Amino acid sequence: MTSLPPASSHPAPPPGPQPRPGTRRWDERLGSIAYGGDYNPEQWPREVWEEDVALMREAGVTLVSVGIFSWALLEPREGEYDLGWMDELLDLLHGAGIAVDLGTPTASPPAWFFHAHPEARVVTRDGTVLGFGSRGMASPSSPAYRAAALRITTELARRYGDHPAVVLWHVHNEYGAPVSEDYSPTSAAAFRAWLQDRYGTLDALNAAWGTAFWGQTYGAWEHVGVPALAPSVVNPAQRLDFARFTDHQLRACFVAERDAIRRYSDRPVTTNFMAAECPATDLWAWGREVDVVSNDHYLTAADERAHVGLALAADLTRSVAGGTPWILMEHSTSAVNWQPRNVAKRPGEMARNAFQHVARGADGVLFFQWRASRSGAEKFHSAMLPHAGTSSRVWREVVALGADLARVGELRGSRVRAQAALLWDWESFWAQDLEWRPSVDLDHRERVRAFYERLWRDGITVDMAHPEQDLSGYPIVVAPASYLLSRAAAENLTRYVEGGGTLVVSYFSGVVDEHDAVHPGGYLAPLRDLLGVGVEEFLPLREGQRVRVAWEGPRSAEGEHELTADVWSDELVLAGAEVVATYLDGPAAGRAAVTRHRRGAGTGWYVSTRFDVEALATVLAGAYADAGLAPAGLPQDVEVVRRRGAEADHLVVVNHGDQPVAVPADGVDLLTGEPTGSSVKVPAGGVAVVRVAPTS
Ligand code: GAL
Numbered sequence: 148m149t150s151l152p153p154a155s156s157h158p159a160p161p162p163g164p165q166p167r168p169g170t171r172r173w174d175e176r177l178g179s180i181a182y183g184g185d186y187n188p189e190q191w192p193r194e195v196w197e198e199d200v201a202l203m204r205e206a207g208v209t210l211v212s213v214g215i216f217s218w219a220l221l222e223p224r225e226g227e228y229d230l231g232w233m234d235e236l237l238d239l240l241h242g243a244g245i246a247v248d249l250g251t252p253t254a255s256p257p258a259w260f261f262h263a264h265p266e267a268r269v270v271t272r273d274g275t276v277l278g279f280g281s282r283g284m285a286s287p288s289s290p291a292y293r294a295a296a297l298r299i300t301t302e303l304a305r306r307y308g309d310h311p312a313v314v315l316w317h318v319h320n321e322y323g324a325p326v327s328e329d330y331s332p333t334s335a336a337a338f339r340a341w342l343q344d345r346y347g348t349l350d351a352l353n354a355a356w357g358t359a360f361w362g363q364t365y366g367a368w369e370h371v372g373v374p375a376l377a378p379s380v381v382n383p384a385q386r387l388d389f390a391r392f393t394d395h396q397l398r399a400c401f402v403a404e405r406d407a408i409r410r411y412s413d414r415p416v417t418t419n420f421m422a423a424e425c426p427a428t429d430l431w432a433w434g435r436e437v438d439v440v441s442n443d444h445y446l447t448a449a450d451e452r453a454h455v456g457l458a459l460a461a462d463l464t465r466s467v468a469g470g471t472p473w474i475l476m477e478h479s480t481s482a483v484n485w486q487p488r489n490v491a492k493r494p495g496e497m498a499r500n501a502f503q504h505v506a507r508g509a510d511g512v513l514f515f516q517w518r519a520s521r522s523g524a525e526k527f528h529s530a531m532l533p534h535a536g537t538s539s540r541v542w543r544e545v546v547a548l549g550a551d552l553a554r555v556g557e558l559r560g561s562r563v564r565a566q567a568a569l570l571w572d573w574e575s576f577w578a579q580d581l582e583w584r585p586s587v588d589l590d591h592r593e594r595v596r597a598f599y600e601r602l603w604r605d606g607i608t609v610d611m612a613h614p615e616q617d618l619s620g621y622p623i624v625v626a627p628a629s630y631l632l633s634r635a636a637a638e639n640l641t642r643y644v645e646g647g648g649t650l651v652v653s654y655f656s657g658v659v660d661e662h663d664a665v666h667p668g669g670y671l672a673p674l675r676d677l678l679g680v681g682v683e684e685f686l687p688l689r690e691g692q693r694v695r696v697a698w699e700g701p702r703s704a705e706g707e708h709e710l711t712a713d714v715w716s717d718e719l720v721l722a723g724a725e726v727v728a729t730y731l732d733g734p735a736a737g738r739a740a741v742t743r744h745r746r747g748a749g750t751g752w753y754v755s756t757r758f759d760v761e762a763l764a765t766v767l768a769g770a771y772a773d774a775g776l777a778p779a780g781l782p783q784d785v786e787v788v789r790r791r792g793a794e795a796d797h798l799v800v801v802n803h804g805d806q807p808v809a810v811p812a813d814g815v816d817l818l819t820g821e822p823t824g825s826s827v828k829v830p831a832g833g834v835a836v837v838r839v840a841p842t843s
Pocket of ligand 1: 320321443445477483484515525528
């Protein structure tokens, strides 16, 4: 079996791809930012292919992903391959100058596979066996599935490894979706093996899982099982390990396919992540296994500020890529079809979305999908070529975007440098998501988004960072939801602050270790010396309850003296920190709400309650001052990100507002070709990409 790093080790920082020497660049033949999408011509008669290719050229398409769901056609019966149509397709695309990102079709095994291997089907936590007729139905632990996936992948790699059209391999599709965890007997056996590898002895397992509680002590390995539904809450350490195991199994499937491809091809290998959306994959580890990071992103229609969520996802993707350029593998031209209410994008929105990703490091902009499907589950999903055809707004915008991306090709390869890091740890999120936490209102996604949005509104570019990675380059680090915090992470944060950094820690952080066991010494214990404060008791608030907080620390001119907050408070015990804000009422009335502590050359802040994005302006003002930062003072709903290149920098300006704006930028707007003078004027809903002098 393919070897992975030991299950218990964190991915060693820094993050990012580490391609084998000799791996080609995916974009070496693409003149500009890559443009295109998933292309599924097998759903259409042959004559449509010619029209597709002609229209792709009209739209400026340079890269398409093919074969992602084609297993049943490529291998109609076990061991019998029908690759003629793929030969023809690749030759057609190559002849038209369109490069190919070739999929391995392993996200959707054929009917014959499940007929032969019913044991490979996924079983849900409540014991339901998931049937055929969809996708993503095979257990990542199934030996039969793994063998079949390797066979078809090897066949494709052998045949197309050197094909001139192929510039990139797209393994599988969105590992972890639509299902990730599998509770089948096959999975249970693999889980036991993984645990034996991780813990060595049953004693170590019993200690790590705290099985003395509720009488769960194991006396034989074969008694250890998957954390299926039980009468009450299942051991949280067991569930956390099951989440790690699930991630490991999925990653092992990827690595096996990647290595099979590498035997026959020097083209880079990727798999499309869902950075902010797929909770099951620890992308810090995955980012090191791919040759180039790619990501899928869809707006959440119910979120009226979904463009901020998009920016977060793009920044996370770049961070997983270790700052290297990445590919936006999928987004949508307009509505998706799988949300409760699928809101169509308004004119200009698709281009703003695309340029947001480019601003934050994407060197490729692709969609799901090229031509809207007439049949199947996704027929109401938008596409580059919609059901309405070429006399449609979406098509006109698709053609215009292709032309605009061709104008900004010189951006390729340039980097984004962030001023702030926001701690992001999938393991911590897995742990916090388990049941019986002190309040159902604790929501790490909400806290991360709120702090992120504050930084976004202040025009401060953000990287996400693993709590154990080197943070010394960032003036400020925010820990919005570091519930699970290892000793090593706490030591890393301490080093960061002592070295001059500014750290802001939000409530419900530093609570448990990697086994979901409360830290000796109590909540926040590993950060107590650093922050100069401890948490004696959690004081969660009732539903809807609000508390008043007197702000005594530094304030911006418009900052409030009195703030309100909700969801949470702590009974804090000062251990050297100064009090910056005090509760005026609620269960912690009269006690510290926000603290600040000098430690070494830096400062640690602790925020013990939930402030909204507006109130966070006041809360972060003091921390910015400690970090030597200030809000950029941008017009509302305008984002500006700098991509730094060797010859020039580029400012990507996206105006999400309904008023025209002028943003300081002295250079040339690549989209209009015009010099900007001292500032670039961007119409309501518009975009500018300004080449400016490089900064050091
Ligand atoms: C993605 C998936 C695509 C398509 C798309 C629709 O998650 O990878 O195959 O289903 O969603 O939005």
